[in-house]
Amino acid sequence: MDADDWLGECLGRLADNGCVDDPAELGSYLPAIDTDTRRILLVELIKLDMAMSAETGRLRRIDAYLSIDPSLLSPDHLPLDLVMEEMQLRKELGESPDVAEYQSRFPKLAALLLPLEQSIAAISSAAMAEVPPEIGIDEQIDDFRILQKLGQGAFAQVYLAQQISMRRLVALKVSFGKGGESESLAQFDHPNIVRVFDQRMLGDSSVHLLYMQFVPGGTLADVVKTLRSFVAAEGRAGVGGWLLLRSVDEQLLEAAQVVPDQSSTRQWIAASPWPQVVAWVGVHLCRALHEAHSQQILHRDVKPANVLLSAEGIPKLADFNVSFSDSEEHAGKVASLGGSLGYMSPEHLRAIIDKDHADQDTIREPADIYSLAVLLWELWQSRRPFQTSAMPLSWSDAAEDQLASRDCAIAVPHCDETAPHAAAERVLEKTLRRALSVEPADRFGDGAEMAGRLRLSLFPQAATLFDPPESSWRAWLSRQSPWVMACLVLLIPHAIAGGLNYQYNMNEVMQTESLKETLRWISWIVNLTYFPLATVFAILQTRSMVRAVDCSRHDQRVDSRDLGNMLELGHRAAIIGGSMWISSGILFPIIFHYLSPDFHVMASLQLFLSSLICGGIGMAYPYFGMAWLATFVFYPHCLRSTMQDTDFDTRAERMVNRSLVYTLIAAFVPLIGSVLMIVIPSSSRWFMLAAVIAGMLGLLVAWFIHHRVVKAWSQMGQVLSTKGTTMPE
Known part of the structure; x- marks a missing residue:
């Protein structure tokens, strides 16, 4: 167990048992672990015990706890936040604590308390002057x-x-x-x-x-507290969306509000695994931040306590007290540096540490994205991604400790790679790690981009498409050269078709040795002309796909035209390749009639039909090869960072319709081959039969790819389609 786990367990036990009778009893709550962690736990236990004692009206002072374990806590090694906690509790009880009193009680802290004396007095007097009197119930x-x-x-x-x-x-x-x-x-x-x-x-x-x-379901801070208590008692195995609803229902009961029944949103939350619920919460909050940022409003204090939950569990961002607007009417206004240290971005922490020289403009939209990522990580893992080991004695020390932790490696999350939702959890982790980048430029461009990425976690099948495991064949193919992949897919079917066509014409059509010799040198001329042209075409048409893949590999936004050209590549290759074969089917008989006047009509028909079969192969199979490559490898790879394509619905409809058309074209290949075998006499029917069987197998492969392509675009539509959403609102 780490410090957060021990802290949740110790505080949970103390909260259940209530305020101790003797402060020394707190020592029994401390586990046998390292001294630094025991000191942290003891301080937090003292804070909770002091707060519970204050609720009885008899606040227990710090001095009563100093004898618990002098090696952990003594007047010479007393954290400043413990003193501030006592002062705050005394003020809540109506007292007026004096800084001089604490300087006398704890001389070692006198130097730290001295610069705080005026600010504490100002806060105290301001609070007494500004907090309105309490209004009674039913008034x-x-x-x-x-x-x-x-x-x-x-x-x-x-x-x-x-x-x-x-x-x-x-x-x-x-x-x-x-x-x-x-x-x-x-x-x-x-x-x-x-x-x-x-x-x-x-x-x-x-x-x-x-x-x-009025949002009656409590806050995400309540959910995190419920999560930590459950994990400390039961472990992570049983964590699910029902935990969020348990926290919401407890708050509804406390506010005397009715729990909604027959709510599809609550049903979805209750049945969903925890990583997907966290991603769902993140999508909503990303949308909220995107809306705020689009109106030049920065929040600057995104944390669980500032996210309210409706009775259905829908999160709502609140508390914009430290936000500011930099719209034209507010231009030049100094930005607030408020916020919560544990959720601040590195640039925000630097501004806190050095207010005199900090550049206010560095705390921009990416800072809110960073804070949201910390919040979501804590909601997912029941602990924040960064741990501070030191016991800070002042606010500036705490800020420096937090800033130092941002440069450390992010805590390894608890994940179940064998679970059905492993793909969703993998996407969630990658999304949060990117949002937690130290450099603002390395994070998501805006809330909408991060929301699109988080939406992927809600659909595990789509997540497998867009973010396959590193060891999978799709991930391996995405790392290969798109030039090589496209050229192989586009040219190999034509090479196979050319070989079959040559063998058929040589064995079945050319009856004399002179005709066979003519076929040989014409084939050389055609091959040396058509195939170089086809290769040049493949290279030129692949440029858009290469640019798109290169941009995605450098985490840059892919141009929509390059995406479109990549998806059109298979269709364009099919049209041009098919046109070449059909034109050769017309041109070859003319050439042979010109060179050999006795070349009969049936042989011309055979030449044309064989070219038509090869045209079908040259159209259907390069198309399906590119459709498969684009659908399952390169298109998802190009969108994995932004998860945004405004033209997705048009592209999806076109891909599905064309896939059906080319499936029909693939069906004509064995059909025409059967006609040739039945109608036209043949001396090598075994060769024709083998060609027909190969055509039938090709048709089955084409139908299989068509089915998979249609299914894949439907799955991608769950995340990218603008026509509607299957995500619970």
């Missing part, structure tokens, strides 16, 4: 009847209230003055962003009322 303020207190922040009270005039439930935020959150949230009308209805000032006073959508 009315303006147009709102208070039903329940939902929470309290440093400068506001939040209530569940009924808006009398509209007869609806709202979350009512009561504060003094007017903050910037309403201006940020009021711009949005998005299903994954908490909607602000309106704001008003209360009479002539400075009381500000902000009323917004």
Whole structure:
């Protein structure tokens, strides 16, 4: 078990047992592990025990815990955050803690507490001056009847209230003055962003009322807490979407709200494996961030506690208190550096550490993408991707420790490679690792791009197409040269058809030695003309596919025209190749009649029909070869980074329809061969029979590829189609 696992288990046991009678009892909660981890666990246990004791009205001070284990905790080695925790709890109990008192009690922290004295005093006085008095249950303020207190922040009270005039439930935020959150949230009308209805000032006073959508299902922080408790007790094997619903239902019960029945969304969540539920949450939040960013709003504090859940479990991004807008009317406004250290991007942490020299413009949209990736990793693995080993003594130390952890390797996730959803989990991990790149330019371009990638995790079959295992044949083919692959697929069927056509004409059509000799030198002329031309065509037409594959290998967006040309390559090769064979079927009899006037009509018909058969081979099989190569290898490879193709529906319809047409063309090959064998006398029927059987096998292969291509484009449509979605909303 790592530090997070031990922490979840220890805190869970203490929370279940309640506040200890003797502080020394906390020592029994500590496992026999390394000293640094034991020190971290002890500090967190003390915080929880202090908070539980404060709830009884009798706060237990830090001094009572110093005798537990002097090697882990002593006045000379006391973390600053423990002191700040006690000060905060005392303020919540109505006391006014003095920094000088703590400097006297803990002289070793005096230097750290000194620069904080003025800021702490300012925060304390501001809180006392700015937090409005609590409103009683069933009291009315303006147009709102208070039903329940939902929470309290440093400068506001939040209530569940009924808006009398509209007869609806709202979350009512009561504060003094007017903050910037309403201006940020009021711009949005998005299903994954908490909607602000309106704001008003209360009479002539400075009381500000902000009323917004009431989201009763708790937060993702509640889900993470539920997940950690379950993993600590039962392990990861049984983790599933039902855990999210359990957390939501607990919050609904606490808020006296009804659990929805006959909800397709809840049914999907309950039946889905955990990686897919995490990806589903990520898709919704990516959409929310994309909407905010498109309106030049940055959130800058994306974390589980700021994601609310509806009764159906749908996530909604909230708390834009530290967001800012850089639209034209806000140009030049200094950006806030607020946020939560554990979820901050490297560039955000650097700005926190060096505010005087930090470039505010570096904390842009990729910083929100990074924070979201940390959130989703924690939701997936019940721990964050980065671990800090030090015990920070100050805010700046904590920020530096967090920044140092960003350069370390990401924690190896717990994955089940044998599970049915292994492909979805593999895609989820790769997506989050890219979003957690240290350099902003290496992350996703926007929320929509990341959402497209996460959607792939919801459909394991499509995930296998777009992101095959590294050891699979599809992954191996995607690493090969597209020049070589395309030329082999396009030219080999023509070479085989040419060989068959030559043997048939030599054995069945040319009855005299002079005609056979004429066929030999004409074949040389044709082969030295047609095949070089076909090779040049293959190389020229493959350029678009090469550009597309090269862009995808460098994680660059592929041009839509190159994608289209790649998918058209098989069809164009079929048209040109078929035209060459049909033209030769017409040209050869004319040449032989000119050179040998006694060349009979039946022989001309044989020449034409044999060329027609070879034309069918030259059309159907290069097309199916390229359709298979594009569908299963190169097209998914080109879209694996962005998962966006605005022309997908048109392309899919065209591929499916053409596949059916070329299947019919493939059926004509054995049909015409049978006609030749039955109608025209032959001296080598075994040769014709072998050709017909080969044609039948080719038809079966063509039908199989057609079936697989149609199925593959249908699976890709689950992720890429714009006509609708099968993802639960």
